[in-house]
Amino acid sequence: MPGSKSISNRILLLAALSEGVTDVCDLLASDDTARMLDALSTLGVSILQIGRDHYRLQGVGDQFPLRLPTTEADLFLGNAGTVFRPLTAMLALAQGHYRLSGVPRMHERPIGDLVDALRQVGADITYLGKEGFPPLQIKPGRIHPGEITVRGEVSSQFLTALLMVLPFLRAEMDELPVITVAGELISRPYIDLTIALMARFGVQVEREEWRRFTVPADQRYRSPGQVFVEGDASSASYFLAAGAIGRGPVRVEGLGRDSVQGDIRFAEALERMGADIRFGDNWIEASGPGPGGLRAIDLDCNHIPDAAMTLAVTALFARGNTVLRNIASWRVKETDRIAAMAQELRKLGAEVEAGSDFLQISPPRGELVANAAIDTYDDHRMAMCFSLVSFGAPVRINDPRCVSKTFPDYFEKFAAIAYADPGQGKFAARIDSSDIS
Numbered sequence: 001m002p003g004s005k006s007i008s009n010r011i012l013l014l015a016a017l018s019e020g021v022t023d024v025c026d027l028l029a030s031d032d033t034a035r036m037l038d039a040l041s042t043l044g045v046s047i048l049q050i051g052r053d054h055y056r057l058q059g060v061g062d063q064f065p066l067r068l069p070t071t072e073a074d075l076f077l078g079n080a081g082t083v084f085r086p087l088t089a090m091l092a093l094a095q096g097h098y099r100l101s102g103v104p105r106m107h108e109r110p111i112g113d114l115v116d117a118l119r120q121v122g123a124d125i126t127y128l129g130k131e132g133f134p135p136l137q138i139k140p141g142r143i144h145p146g147e148i149t150v151r152g153e154v155s156s157q158f159l160t161a162l163l164m165v166l167p168f169l170r171a172e173m174d175e176l177p178v179i180t181v182a183g184e185l186i187s188r189p190y191i192d193l194t195i196a197l198m199a200r201f202g203v204q205v206e207r208e209e210w211r212r213f214t215v216p217a218d219q220r221y222r223s224p225g226q227v228f229v230e231g232d233a234s235s236a237s238y239f240l241a242a243g244a245i246g247r248g249p250v251r252v253e254g255l256g257r258d259s260v261q262g263d264i265r266f267a268e269a270l271e272r273m274g275a276d277i278r279f280g281d282n283w284i285e286a287s288g289p290g291p292g293g294l295r296a297i298d299l300d301c302n303h304i305p306d307a308a309m310t311l312a313v314t315a316l317f318a319r320g321n322t323v324l325r326n327i328a329s330w331r332v333k334e335t336d337r338i339a340a341m342a343q344e345l346r347k348l349g350a351e352v353e354a355g356s357d358f359l360q361i362s363p364p365r366g367e368l369v370a371n372a373a374i375d376t377y378d379d380h381r382m383a384m385c386f387s388l389v390s391f392g393a394p395v396r397i398n399d400p401r402c403v404s405k406t407f408p409d410y411f412e413k414f415a416a417i418a419y420a421d422p423g424q425g426k427f428a429a430r431i432d433s434s435d436i437s
Helices: 005-016 031-042 081-092 112-120 156-169 186-200 233-245 262-271 307-318 327-332 335-348 381-390 399-405 410-417
Strands: 021-025 048-051 054-058 071-076 097-101 126-127 136-139 145-149 178-182 204-207 212-214 226-228 250-253 276-279 285-288 298-300 322-325 351-354 358-362 373-375 395-396
Touching: 005 031, 005 054, 005 156, 005 186, 031 048, 031 071, 031 081, 031 399, 081 097, 081 112, 081 126, 081 136, 081 156, 097 322, 112 126, 112 145, 136 298, 145 156, 156 212, 186 285, 212 285, 212 322, 233 250, 233 262, 233 307, 233 351, 233 381, 233 410, 250 381, 250 410, 262 276, 262 285, 262 307, 285 373, 307 322, 307 358, 307 381, 327 335, 335 351, 335 358, 335 373, 335 381, 358 381, 373 381, 381 395, 399 410
Parallel strands: 021 226, 071 097, 145 178, 298 322, 373 395
Antiparallel strands: 021 054, 048 054, 097 136, 126 136, 178 212, 204 212, 250 285, 276 285, 322 358, 351 358
16 A cells, blocks of 8 residues: 555654654655645755655754744645645744645635634734635744644644644743643544654653643654654555455555554444455455345444545445444545535435435445446545446546545556456446546
8 A cells, every 4th residue: 555645744744843864664655745745845854865755854843942944935735734734833833934825625625723723822824815714824923832722623634733833832831832622523543643653753742531632841853763654544445445345355555453543444344334354464355245245334434534435435335324424524625525425426326415414325226327427526535436336337537637646546556456357247447548437
């Protein structure tokens, strides 16, 4: 599997904020990581590419308060939330003049809760367009330690961004900087991931339940020397689902039973649907169920917000009505994923009920609608999820190149595990210059 996007961009930022030199190995090669690398380089972080997926970063986080070599920059960050949100927090403390912008969809993704939280400690951030949304202008502020309150129900990336800069908010007095979460915290496994990676760079986060987070005094980031990026569990979900739908077995390598990623629990969801799942130290394998086929599930997806999209398409091959709950965060991702998923599933003959934070999917009574043209809304996960339809009917996926955000060679990898069955006429994979069929 390619490296995890979530781990890749967190490690790059932590390496930049650390004392010392960090070798980052098995880094994901994608649009999102390219945005982070370009931004850090523009900000004065020394980055040397040693191999295709091996980078060496010289950290700049050896001083308090935080200072960056470049004190004025205009950064274009595409549609990369894992870049835009953490960099907003870092630059708010860096005492420079910075402008952050992205593609039009990035300017529709809310950031107001993060900006409000940073303003509580003196950050000077101005909206250059619509209130509560990018683009942003950041100027030197009068940063001071104190308690930060942030809402938890919109995006866990806001809390991740604040946690990663928390060591730079330490007080010279006994008072420690504290983050308090108001409301329900969604996507908690991503916060666990952030805390685990911070610990790898020498900073321990203490938390009280999911409400209060602190960093003890006298902690700062120090390079671990060399770090390896684990395979991406969200990307693994498409191949594991292929094993379950197509009867498998399909084995993914690069992550296993001890993965630090929350989306590893996607395998448990497949198991509940009847799939045969096996784990190794560095692999996971999925095979289909017996003659009865897959069965529907009713699942709270707070722990697997990205991989839950794969379950929505897998539901087309399951008996009964599948309900995916607690997915409100889908609406503020690369597209409104609840609306997009409902629209495209209906093209295949499914009955879909979409709510503010749930989807209910009933597969067609007969065959899937053949030769449906699936729109992807410039969302990489829409393209990858709907490739699974091909195990039941021919399908066309428009604008497949959007997968470059996280998995540029996805369709080549998918074609490698798929095969044509002339006797059944069920499946064919073809790649051409304009679409994927």
